Structures are given as structure tokens and as C-alpha cells.
Amino acid sequence: MRVTTTDPFALLWRALERPTGASSDFDLNPDYVPPADRVLRPAGVLVPFLETERGLRVILTKRSSRLKHHPGQIAFPGGKVDPGDADAIAAALREAQEEIGLDPANVEVMGDLPAHETVTNFTVTPVLGRVRAPFAPRPEAGEVEEVFDVPLAHLAKIANYRVERRWWRGQWRNYYAVPYGPYYIWGATARILRGLAERMKG
Template identity: 50%
Template sequence: MTFLTNKKQDLTEVLRQSLEPVPKAVSPALELTGAIRGDHDLNPATAPNHALPFVPAAVLVPIVLRRDGPTVILTRRATHLSKHAGQISFPGGRADEGDENAVATALRESQEEISLAPNLVEVIGSLTTYITVTQYSVTPVVGLVEPKFDLRPEVGEVSEIFEVPLDFLLDQANRKKHSGFRNGVERFWYAIPFGEYYIWGATAGMIKDLSERIMQK
């Protein structure tokens, strides 16, 4: 029995009930007591500095409605990038001045990075805002995608596009807490190994958020 087939409701309904409304603003106001997640969840010393501005950003969590089970589109970042080279991530990036809200940012970036047409995505909600140690305020926008696309990576940013079964990502047994040392300080992060892919950091943290929301339903 798979992770989702235990649910009495249809997958789409479970997701809709589990998610937050998409914020109307590009960068929602952040309170110290607000509901945020981030790199600091496992590393309290890296708590976000609310005295400094946050860079607004958004990613798309694209759930593909395939007949043999839903999957999630992920990307491997290009290896020549100066930041996060070769890492696994959702399509997305920082907000542009012309973006009306987080949805606009996520859909625009997804079209630019992997050629996913916005009209193929039904946005159904969002996850908790995720704060990175680099002061990015990331809104994870969740969308349902019909498998009628022809994806192509933007070579300047993406080296590979692949899909992972949603069941696999949501199963907490596949999520581990890893650690390592940087500048003599031990750091912790969540990781979800999948074949040759090592899904970790902010991406794994967002998947953990989605998993916990669905498990509560």
C-alpha cells in the first residue's frame, strides 16, 4: 500500500485541504513569531536576521498527475553556477519587480528554467515560507500539472530535469537528518536520497513540510 492510498479523499482534495492560501504579495510580511521554516530549524545559530531585508523569491512544487501515480518535477542546477551548483531544487527564483505575487514568480521562473507553460499548471495553494541563511524569503507554490508538457532545461541554469514519485518523497522513512562541518561548526540538514540524486537543504525541508501537512489529514 502506498503512502497516499491510505487517504479516503482524492489526492487533489487532500492537497487542497493541507495547503495555505497563496500570499497576495510577492513577499509576505515576516514576524518573529510568524509561521516560517528555514535553515535555522536544525541550526538555531543561523536564525534569520529580521533587522535586514529579505530577498523575495518563490519556487513551484509541480505535482504531475500521471496515471500510474503522481510525481514531482525537480531540477539539477547547472554545475557552472557560482551558487548551489549541481544541487537539486524546485524550479523557481527571486521575484522580479513586475511579478504581481509569488504565483507569478513561480510560474515565470518555471517557464524560463524548464519551459513549463503556465497554462498547464493549476495552482492550489502554498507551503510555509522558507527562510535561507542568505536572507531569501521563499514561497513554495504548489501546482497540479497535466502531463502534456515538453520540458527543456535552460542550459544557463539547469543541467537536468527529472521526476520523483510523490509517494517516495512524502514517506518520512526516506527522509534522513544528515550533518557535516563548515568552518569548524557542525551543521545539520534534511536529505532524501533517490537513486543518483541527493535531495537536501531547502528543497528537502519544503518536502518535509508537505509530508507533515498530508499526514495530518
């Protein structure tokens, strides 16, 4: 992909070319030892970028408060790789269509970031996607409470990230957070975004 100086996606294209290592929920918790018998399951999430008059925006979801796992948390559209998925990219596109009504044909896959390992035993591949045209989100009933977007400029600024902690399974767990307005973006979502911000900073 040829990048021009007027391309609003230029920083993202260059960020994808920069080599970096994988990340995990344990980056800020080096003393945590995961169970030896755990099995990591592959998953894919879409990091959708939408070009607007206000600049590039990142589309995120707020999970339903009725869900058993991660209720009310901010997340990318995505999920585990199903047997019918060719790979994590296919899973991310399929889940984005199911969760927010984003047609895969309306997404230009730019590339993916190194996998992120979660405390819930997933190895998540973040897939960066350029949304070709505006669309009307259709939140999946029962799973997605809200679809919203955040300025990439806010998420690309390292100073907006902070380290916080919670008591988890008998010990303190440190994690990244990058709040925006009423939205508390934290955990794996914030860690993936911070990794992207580091790449964009170069």
C-alpha cells in the same frame, strides 16, 4: 475546491488547509544567529505535481554544475521576485517557464505553503501547482542540467527523511535530506518537502 475520494490530489488539497508555521534553514540549527544587518529577499518556487500512470510525481531540477551559487544541487524551478512580478506566485510561474519550459497556462495553482527562510537570505514561498497536461521539459541552457520527477509517495513518507550535517562557515550545519535513486535532495528543498509531508500526514 471540492475534493472527492477518487481525486489523486485529495491529500494535497487537505494538506493546504492545515495550518502550520513557517520553516527555515535554521530549524535544525537553533544556535545559529544570522547577521543583524541582513536583508531578506522574496522569492517563489513552484512545486509541480504531474499525474501519471505511476501515480503523482513531483518535478524537480538539477542545477548546472557551472553555476556560481548552489551548483549541481536539486531544486524546484523558481527564483527571486522581480519588479515585474505581481507576487511570489507570479515569480514561481515565470521562472518555471524560463527554467524548464512549463507554460503557466498548463499549471493550476493549488495554493502556497508558509514561507521558508534560507541561509542565503531569501524568504521563499513554495507554490503548489497541478500540471494540467504532460509536457516536454526544456531545460534552460547554462542553468538547468536536468529535469526529472520523483514519486510523491516517496516524498510523503516521513521515514525517508534523515538529518545529516556539513561543515559550513566554521561550524556544523544540520539539514534534512531525502535521497531518491541517484538524486541527493537536501537543504531547503528537502525541508520544504518534509513540511509538506508533515501536512499530508495530518
